Amino acid sequence: MTTPYFQVSRTAARALEEFSDEFREALTIDAGFPLWAANFGLVRNTDALKTTFPIPVSAAGYNEFRGDMKYRGLYARSLSMIGRDWQDGVEELAKVIEAPDFIDWAGEPARMAIEWNRLPNQVVADMLALSSLSGPLLDFYRDPDTNTASTRRLFATDHPYNVLDTSLGSFDNTMTTTHAAIASGAFFDACDLRFSQVMGPNGKPMGLRFIEGGTCLVPATLANEFKNVLKFDTLVRAVDNVGKPGATASVVAAVTQNNVYKGTLSYQRADELANQSYFYAIAAGKPGCFPWVVQRGTTEEIIHDKNSEKYKNTRKISFAAIGQLEAAACLPHRIIRVQVTG
Secondary structure (H helix, E strand, C coil), X not given: CCCCCCCCCHHHXXXXXXXXHHHHHHHHCCCCCCCHHHHHCEEEECCCCEEEEEECCCCCCCCCCCCCCCCCCCCCEEEEEECEEEEEEEEEEHHHHCCCCCCCCCCHHHHHHHHHHXXXXXXXXXXXXXXXXXXXXXXXXXECCCCECCCCECCCCCEECCCXXXXXXXXXXXXXXXXXXXXXXXXXXHHHHHHHCCECCCCCECCCXXXXXXXXXXXXXXXXXXXXXXXXXXXXXXXXXXXCCCCCCCEEXXXXXXXXCECCEEEEECCCCCCCCEEEEECECCCCCCCEEEEECCCEEEEECCCCHHHHHHCEEEEEEEEEEEEEECCCCCEEEEEECC
């Protein structure tokens, strides 16, 4: 990649060129931390000011052929977003940069690149925490024909299976659990059952799977708890007498069992999640059913050299990067917000 030549003193020009080169290189290497916003959602790289994402409201499925071909319309709903500008930059006196004891930029270009790559995580985490952790309003429920605005958020107790026919029923993508239920694995069973009951627009199970391929997106304080549960070979599970004749207590014993969740479930630590009492269960098994969408543009470099007005006014040279990025909630089916209550 070529680097433009600046008509400035050789030392200052070279320092700015090195910063630019290091920044661009760092954008392309492994960030060294999980890019969970991209792993569990859809990230589209585009420099468009506004992006519209069509959302299907029909479900794929086969019916017996009876002489006439039947076709499904794909996109009766959509979501739109306009990218927000995000910027970071550094400045310093030119005489400091040109001093003999100035060696390099001490890793600052790489730190700026890392934070740009991590920004989707932070923007999605902030989006999930909107409205007291109920998330944003879903464009999925905005009716373009009547121009009726959405009133339902990403996490709700009454998501309809079919937005065009609410008589088919609804599902709840919020749950509560306890540390004990996580430690015994009982929560994973309950969550798997919840996902298995989510129906598609045709009133049939969507085929979501949690125990086989699902993930828990957890804040920092819960990471070790999930690590212990999902990495150990055995789990201690309670034995109860609920429903048995003459029972006087629910939990009467504890037994050690093989950990059936090891290798089938995973967890992802998300340091960007601020509320330590909530985590998110994300199911597998439904391609294209993204809980969120991210629009990300390319970064633009803004360089002020010794020919700039900035230098003339402040005697400083500077480097900045600016780019567009935004996130929007998409579909609620594959994600459950879970509160740990005790």
